[in-house]
Amino acid sequence: MTAVLRVENLTVDVGNLRIVDGLDLELRAGERVALVGESGSGKSMTARALLRLDPSVTVGGQVWLGDRDLVTLSEKQMQRVRGTELAMVFQDPSTALNPLRRVGDQVAEPLRIRGVSRRDARRRAAEMLDRLGVPRAAERLNAYPHEFSGGMRQRVMLAAALITGPRVLIADEPTTALDVRVQEKVLALIEQLAAEDGIAVLLITHDLGIVAGFADRVAVMYAGRKVEENSVETFFAGPSHPYGRGLLNSVPRVDRALTERLDTIPGTAVKPSARPPGCSFHPRCSAAVSRCSAEAPVLVTIGSGQVACHEV
Amino acid sequence: MRRLALAVLTIWGVATAVFFMIKAIPGDEAQIAAGRTATPEQIAQARERLGLDHNVLVQYGDYLQRLLHGDLGTSVVTFQPIRVDLATVLPPTLELVALTMVFNIAIAVPLGVFSALRHGRSGDTASRLIMVLGGGVPVFWLALMLQYLIGSRLGWLPISGRNGFGLESPPVTGLATVDALLAGNIAGLWDAVQHLILPALALSAPFLAVVARSIRSSMVGALRADHVAFARAKGASNARIIWRHALPNALVPTLVLLGMQFGWMMGAALLVESVFSIPGVGTYLNTAVTSQDTYAVLGAVLVLGLVFVLANLFVDLIQLWLDPRTRQAVAA
Structure with missing residues (x-):
């Protein structure tokens, strides 16, 4: 399988602060990869950096989309990539849609930007909304976002992202703002459309509960670095990195007694401005040895996965 | 509709406030109206003509009544109906x-x-x-x-x-x-x-x-x-x-x-x-205030109030057109 998106040694700097530090990631055609981590781990910044969404942020390393390195493209060239080959949906559909513009126009916008006629763009917008299960899609093109429910708004956003038939969809916490039952539906829709159109999906989330049923592969980020990457099966069978284990143990499970206390990871996530020397996780790690505070572990391949820890 | 009622209320409030403020200014309006060289008889005449011999509340009632009929009164400076005065000073402003x-x-x-x-x-x-x-x-x-x-x-x-x-x-x-x-x-x-x-x-x-x-x-x-x-x-x-x-x-x-x-x-x-x-209007209002021309001041201020209210109504309409959320809130 060839990679549609290959990220090599990605760095993201905001001012003097290194938010993402040397991330490698690969997305193969049609594959679904979850990038998980706590708030502040740099996962959302990674997503935005891939599209170079924030002009004030410095992106380093290489982001290969096919044979082009997105980091070296000009802003104009990047505009042609965004929304056509590389699409993105955001966390909160109530703020990510413009309240003053009609839903149909917002869905059709990527086509209109590329010079598709108004009529054709509207027709395709209605088709796309219909595929995403928006009832009476053609009639509702003229509605405004506030007339839609949260789940429907997320479908509208997905429709706008997928209307051009991109190769890669980056979904930044696409279900976090939705209630649990709607979450399931939206994820199922993403899965279905991605499979039908052969779109690779990078799902950014902190919710391991949705990862198991959705992703093929999991990459775990901590303090701006990838600490583990594995197939979903291997990861959920038993993550290799102590942080991954901690994350998984802190997910509520139906097969455990209600009287048992939920495990937590001691301490709080480290800020990029106060990254400790050595392994960033060692102050919170129960398996830490003296070497962990002195030397940063490198990613090593174990089986089909990778892990950055001295103790494995 | 509610906006309109509010607009009328605003205008009335402005009229009332200005009316009593002017009455609170020291100085005899009849004296000013009759002129600097007027005899006591002439001043008394002016007082009667302007209704100044009645108590302030009666004057206020009379004023509101005339206002409802579109009568803004007569200027004691220009001797013209204030409506006519305003019609000439409003357009330049x-x-x-x-x-x-x-x-x-x-x-x-x-x-x-x-x-x-x-x-x-x-x-x-x-x-x-x-x-x-x-x-x-x-x-x-x-x-x-x-x-x-x-x-x-x-x-x-x-x-x-x-x-x-x-x-x-x-x-x-x-x-x-x-x-x-x-x-x-x-x-x-x-x-x-x-x-x-x-x-x-x-x-x-x-x-x-x-x-x-x-x-x-x-x-x-x-x-x-x-x-x-x-x-x-x-x-x-x-x-x-x-x-x-x-x-x-x-x-x-x-x-x-x-x-x-x-x-x-x-x-x-x-x-x-x-x-x-x-x-x-500004110049007109200035002159009216300094010569204690009550009804001219009132008329000018009312017109300014009216313009203010109309401008805000107009803006509300634009906002309705621009923002679908307010449009829906109004329809509901």
Whole structure:
């Protein structure tokens, strides 16, 4: 399988602060990869950096989309990539849609930007909304976002992202703002459309509960670095990195007694401005040895996965 | 409908407040009305004619009653019905304020947008300096400076009045520009506009400072909005993001400000009217106050209040058109 998106040694700097530090990631055609981590781990910044969404942020390393390195493209060239080959949906559909513009126009916008006629763009917008299960899609093109429910708004956003038939969809916490039952539906829709159109999906989330049923592969980020990457099966069978284990143990499970206390990871996530020397996780790690505070572990391949820890 | 009721209530409130304020000013209105050299009999006559021999509440009741019939009373200075007076002084001010508003928007919006785009950089600092200067400079001083520099030294624009000699058009609406247009007097139209440029520019300064700041801050917010990031992710160009996705949203809060400013401009017009010798409402009101011409003051203030209320109603309508959320709230 060839990679549609290959990220090599990605760095993201905001001012003097290194938010993402040397991330490698690969997305193969049609594959679904979850990038998980706590708030502040740099996962959302990674997503935005891939599209170079924030002009004030410095992106380093290489982001290969096919044979082009997105980091070296000009802003104009990047505009042609965004929304056509590389699409993105955001966390909160109530703020990510413009309240003053009609839903149909917002869905059709990527086509209109590329010079598709108004009529054709509207027709395709209605088709796309219909595929995403928006009832009476053609009639509702003229509605405004506030007339839609949260789940429907997320479908509208997905429709706008997928209307051009991109190769890669980056979904930044696409279900976090939705209630649990709607979450399931939206994820199922993403899965279905991605499979039908052969779109690779990078799902950014902190919710391991949705990862198991959705992703093929999991990459775990901590303090701006990838600490583990594995197939979903291997990861959920038993993550290799102590942080991954901690994350998984802190997910509520139906097969455990209600009287048992939920495990937590001691301490709080480290800020990029106060990254400790050595392994960033060692102050919170129960398996830490003296070497962990002195030397940063490198990613090593174990089986089909990778892990950055001295103790494995 | 509720807005309309509120508007009527506002006007009534303004009328009442102004009425009692004027009555609280020391001095005998009958004495002033009858003139400096009037005999005691003449003063008594004037007192009776004006109804000043009744108690204040009765006077107030009489006034409201006449007001309902559209009778604003007679000026004790010009001896004309105040309605007629106002019909001649209102158009020059309206014309001035309209052009001031045009300058206000035409300068403040680009300035605010530019400042927001250069947020935190030197361009932003420079624009903000302009805003502070615009807001801080006294209007009459700026009017005098413009008059001196551009009008007198450079001779580019006329410095006073409304029309050059021989360029007046027959009055129909009282608006020098519109009358010139109606008369097909193109030279007169250009001349009337030229006469308005300097006063409107001077008057717009404090207002555009406020609008530019408002645009700047709401634009900074709008540019950070998620939906702008999403538009970017859809491949929108910077220009498209600014004009389609950020500016319309940033304009909504500023619109309310513009509506109120229209009313304030009518009042502030006095400052430039006196410098540029424009016979407008401000000048009229000033004269009326100093000569304790109760009903003239009331009439002028009421008209200003009315313009204020109408401008705000107009803005509400634009907002309804612009923002689907308020549209729905009103329909519900």
